[in-house]
Amino acid sequence: MKLTARIPVTAALLALMLGSVTGCNKLKSRDQLVKGVQSFKNARYEEAVNHFQSAIDLDPSSADAKLYLATAYSYQVVPNLDTPENLALAKKAMDGFQSVLQNNPNDVTALKQIASINFNTKKFEEAKEYQKKVIALDPKDAEANYTIGVVDWMQAYKNAQAALAADGLTDDGNGNVKKSKATCQKLKDQNTPFIDEGMQYLQKAVDIDPNYDAAMEYLNLTNRRKADLECGDDNARKADLATADEWSQKAMGARKANEKKKEEKNQGGVTMQ
Numbered sequence: 001m002k003l004t005a006r007i008p009v010t011a012a013l014l015a016l017m018l019g020s021v022t023g024c025n026k027l028k029s030r031d032q033l034v035k036g037v038q039s040f041k042n043a044r045y046e047e048a049v050n051h052f053q054s055a056i057d058l059d060p061s062s063a064d065a066k067l068y069l070a071t072a073y074s075y076q077v078v079p080n081l082d083t084p085e086n087l088a089l090a091k092k093a094m095d096g097f098q099s100v101l102q103n104n105p106n107d108v109t110a111l112k113q114i115a116s117i118n119f120n121t122k123k124f125e126e127a128k129e130y131q132k133k134v135i136a137l138d139p140k141d142a143e144a145n146y147t148i149g150v151v152d153w154m155q156a157y158k159n160a161q162a163a164l165a166a167d168g169l170t171d172d173g174n175g176n177v178k179k180s181k182a183t184c185q186k187l188k189d190q191n192t193p194f195i196d197e198g199m200q201y202l203q204k205a206v207d208i209d210p211n212y213d214a215a216m217e218y219l220n221l222t223n224r225r226k227a228d229l230e231c232g233d234d235n236a237r238k239a240d241l242a243t244a245d246e247w248s249q250k251a252m253g254a255r256k257a258n259e260k261k262k263e264e265k266n267q268g269g270v271t272m273q
Contacts, residue, residue, distance in 0.1 A: 029059035070096025152198030175227035216251035
């Protein structure tokens with residue numbers, strides 16, 4: 001009877017001890033998390049990685065530590081650099097964000113970061129795929145719409161450069177009327193999907209944020225790519241260029257308005273009476 005009576009008491013004490021250790025580790029993990037955030041804010045990303053990894057080791061259930069660790073890795077990824085070291089950092093960041101998504105598939109921050117890493121490592125279709133997931137969760141995300149438009153323009157521009165080079169030409173930004181009919185048809189086949197999609201998402205970005213000057217500038221550039229596809233219809237080409245110029249003017253106006261607003265904000269928005 002005494003032995004039987006002592007078993008639940010021992011189990012209760014053991015549970016209490018384990019709970020105390022777990023609670024202590026969570027506090028230590030939180031401390032490492034705070035230190036990691038401070039290092040991150042000061043752009044000491046390797047130091048931040050060490051703190052966030054320690055936080056995870058102390059508390060493997062910490063979703064914040066996993067998200068911050070992946071973010072610290074992602075900030076060390078250099079855009080368009082294909083070295084093994086840079087790609088290894090990109091993979092560590094990607095794996096970290098994918099781990100976050102396993103627990104919460106709708107984590108918008110993780111989705112955006114994965115899209116950004118794909119963009120920076122020139123995996124453009126994957127970048128668009130993840131931005132579309134962001135938009136599905138938040139249709140009012142102007143930046144996600146804008147990024148898809150930028151990627152589409154980049155792909156269209158790359159195709160245009162290659163096709164024009166085959167004709168011994170460089171891009172003049174005005175529809176490239178000297179290109180051959182075969183080149184025009186090739187560009188029409190290649191770039192129509194990119195241009196149609198890009199305009200759709202860029203326009204959506206401007207609809208969401210009417211002062212989105214960067215989106216307006218890319219609407220200018222995308223309309224110039226559209227001018228490549230008119231294939232002998234000079235009126236259509238000129239109409240595309242006129243639309244491009246309109247967006248360029250709108251972008252300039254929006255940029256000035258944004259700069260003025262920023263200046264007023266930095267000055268405290270004080271208005272003299």
